[in-house]
Amino acid sequence: MxxxxxxxxxxxxxxxxxxxxxxxxxxxxxxxxxxESLKNDNGGYDLxxxxxxxxxxxxxxxxIFTLEITIVSSxxxxxxxxSLAVYMRFNNGFxxxxxxxxxxxxxxxxxxxxxxxxIQLLGNHGWMARILYHLGTDSFPRIIFDMKGIxxxxxxxxxxxxxxxxxxxxxxxxxxxxxxxxxxxxxxMRIFFRLILPLxxxxxxxxxxxxxxxxxxxxxxxxxxxxNAPQMLGVSMEQIFSVFQDRQLAAATAFFTFLLxxxxxxxxxRSMIKEESVRSS
Amino acid sequence: MRWYFRAIGPKKIFEFVALVVFVIxxxxxxxxxxxxxxxxKWNYPDLLPSVWSLKWxxxxxxxxxxxxxxxxxxxxxxxxxxxxxxxxxxxxxxxARIRFPLSRFFLFSFLLTHAFPKMGLYVxxxxxFYKFGLMNTLAGVILIHIINVLMxxxxxxxxxxRNVHTAQEESARDVxxxxxxxxxxxxxPMALPGILVASIFTFLxxxxxxxxxxxxxxxxxxxxxxxMYSIISDYPAYAGAVFSIILTAPSIILxxxxxxxxxxxxxxxxxxxx
Numbered sequence: 324m325x326x327x328x329x330x331x332x333x334x335x336x337x338x339x340x341x342x343x344x345x346x347x348x349x350x351x352x353x354x355x356x357x358x359e360s361l362k363n364d365n366g367g368y369d370l371x372x373x374x375x376x377x378x379x380x381x382x383x384x385x386x387i388f389t390l391e392i393t394i395v396s397s398x399x400x401x402x403x404x405x406s407l408a409v410y411m412r413f414n415n416g417f418x419x420x421x422x423x424x425x426x427x428x429x430x431x432x433x434x435x436x437x438x439x440x441x442i443q444l445l446g447n448h449g450w451m452a453r454i455l456y457h458l459g460t461d462s463f464p465r466i467i468f469d470m471k472g473i474x475x476x477x478x479x480x481x482x483x484x485x486x487x488x489x490x491x492x493x494x495x496x497x498x499x500x501x502x503x504x505x506x507x508x509x510x511x512m513r514i515f516f517r518l519i520l521p522l523x524x525x526x527x528x529x530x531x532x533x534x535x536x537x538x539x540x541x542x543x544x545x546x547x548x549x550x551n552a553p554q555m556l557g558v559s560m561e562q563i564f565s566v567f568q569d570r571q572l573a574a575a576t577a578f579f580t581f582l583l584x585x586x587x588x589x590x591x592x593r594s595m596i597k598e599e600s601v602r603s604s
Numbered sequence: 605m606r607w608y609f610r611a612i613g614p615k616k617i618f619e620f621v622a623l624v625v626f627v628i629x630x631x632x633x634x635x636x637x638x639x640x641x642x643x644x645k646w647n648y649p650d651l652l653p654s655v656w657s658l659k660w661x662x663x664x665x666x667x668x669x670x671x672x673x674x675x676x677x678x679x680x681x682x683x684x685x686x687x688x689x690x691x692x693x694x695x696x697x698x699x700a701r702i703r704f705p706l707s708r709f710f711l712f713s714f715l716l717t718h719a720f721p722k723m724g725l726y727v728x729x730x731x732x733f734y735k736f737g738l739m740n741t742l743a744g745v746i747l748i749h750i751i752n753v754l755m756x757x758x759x760x761x762x763x764x765x766r767n768v769h770t771a772q773e774e775s776a777r778d779v780x781x782x783x784x785x786x787x788x789x790x791x792x793p794m795a796l797p798g799i800l801v802a803s804i805f806t807f808l809x810x811x812x813x814x815x816x817x818x819x820x821x822x823x824x825x826x827x828x829x830x831x832m833y834s835i836i837s838d839y840p841a842y843a844g845a846v847f848s849i850i851l852t853a854p855s856i857i858l859x860x861x862x863x864x865x866x867x868x869x870x871x872x873x874x875x876x877x878x
Contacts, residue, residue, distance in 0.1 A: 337695055338694075341695045416619050439633075441633045540720070541723070577723075
């Protein structure tokens with residue numbers, strides 16, 4: 324046996340255990356849920372569960388509600404995080420130092436706790452309402468148990484993580500490149516659109532994927548602060564599965580969210596693979 | 605007043621406003637919980653509690669299921685961390701140092717854990733667990749927790765191992781160290797910060813995991829976040845705030861302890877290949 328062959332076997336045997344776990348907990352469930360979702364009540368296979376998804380009035384409003392929240396949250400998160408990350412990269416004032424020191428804390432806070440904190444802060448007669456009362460405003464908008472609450476919670480969960488990803492990408496843009504662009508007379512806007520944005524575009528895509536999928540597949544925040552109807556798909560899936568015990572329909576809903584995300588997921592995986600092949604060649 | 609603003613400049617004012625918004629939005633909810641946990645009496649519309657007290661702490665610790673959930677959560681988190689270290693660290697070393705066929709395919713296969721929306725994936729798994737009788741079992745809960753950590757638990761150590769210069773390993777080999785010795789005294793210590801961050805992140809992730817456990821672990825595996833779901837609806841806000849602090853404390857303690865190693869670059873390497 325040659326030496327490289329032996330090392331190849333060694334490498335594969337070191338990777339195989341975790342790969343098998345991956346197959347067991349991701350690949351097989353997804354294939355089996357596709358099969359399950361195509362079953363109908365009579366034991367045959369057809370698209371009846373999917374037609375129910377689109378014809379049932381409540382389900383349809385859930386889908387629209389979920390898409391609305393996901394798109395609004397994704398756009399807001401990316402805009403805020405990217406401006407924050409760019410500002411932190413090129414400025415070094417007192418406030419920036421403090422934000423840099425603390426912005427990662429929310430990543431480590433349990434999502435249930437953060438959601439609970441938001442309920443207490445922004446709820447009816449919450450702390451915010453009390454503060455505004457003392458400032459002379461008596462009316463407080465309904466945020467909790469409303470779409471606004473879910474979007475705010477999504478911002479809370481996703482901005483720190485996205486800023487972290489983008490911040491790390493921006494710190495990879497060398498100062499020398501920017502200095503030399505300045506030397507040849509490029510303005511701020513030009514430097515941003517011709518240098519910084521293209522150099523960090525790939526990470527922006529990765530961030531978009533994480534936010535988009537994170538929000539579509541979220542449960543805790545919509546479960547605790549969402550309205551009773553319409554619901555986000557994560558909550559309605561859990562109900563279909565645990566309360567109504569309709570596994571076929573639950574599987575169909577799950578598979579439908581996969582389809583919604585396959586578009587962003589495809590770009591994410593493709594850009595990762597492209598990057599790695601540049602490195603190894 | 606206006607001359608003062610002009611003197612410090614619009615940039616300073618902008619930064620200050622940004623900091624205030626940032627602090628209120630991100631720290632407000634946490635600060636609010638911290639105050640609630642030590643509240644005895646707080647009437648609307650008072651800005652702060654009129655009576656401070658520790659009575660809700662004794663109340664929370666007297667609840668049987670709450671104390672039980674704390675123990676259960678830590679056992680599960682420790683098991684998940686241990687299992688994922690055993691599974692992922694050898695794989696990470698192989699990706700960084702050994703050339704083997706299909707290594708890129710295997711490296712990217714871990715993307716699959718984050719390529720599907722979470723609740724959809726959990727429901728698919730639950731459908732399968734139901735068939736194999738894994739619902740409401742410890743093995744099922746641990747498997748659900750491992751999904752979330754598999755990718756960064758492999759990728760962060762992979763990039764940590766890649767960042768160890770091969771020149772250092774080679775020079776140790778040149779002076780006669782065995783491969784195992786090189787790994788133990790050169791490679792591992794230099795990659796340890798990355799492995800440590802990944803492990804801490806895994807531990808906290810498992811401690812905080814709620815939605816998957818809620819789906820497959822009910823009714824026997826009530827971890828802290830699951831108990832929190834029912835506390836929110838069944839108990840007064842003060843008790844919920846106390847329990848929130850108990851649930852958040854491990855994160856804060858571990859984060860402060862590992863502060864030196866936790867950086868945006870290390871964490872980011874767990875979610876993308878750079």
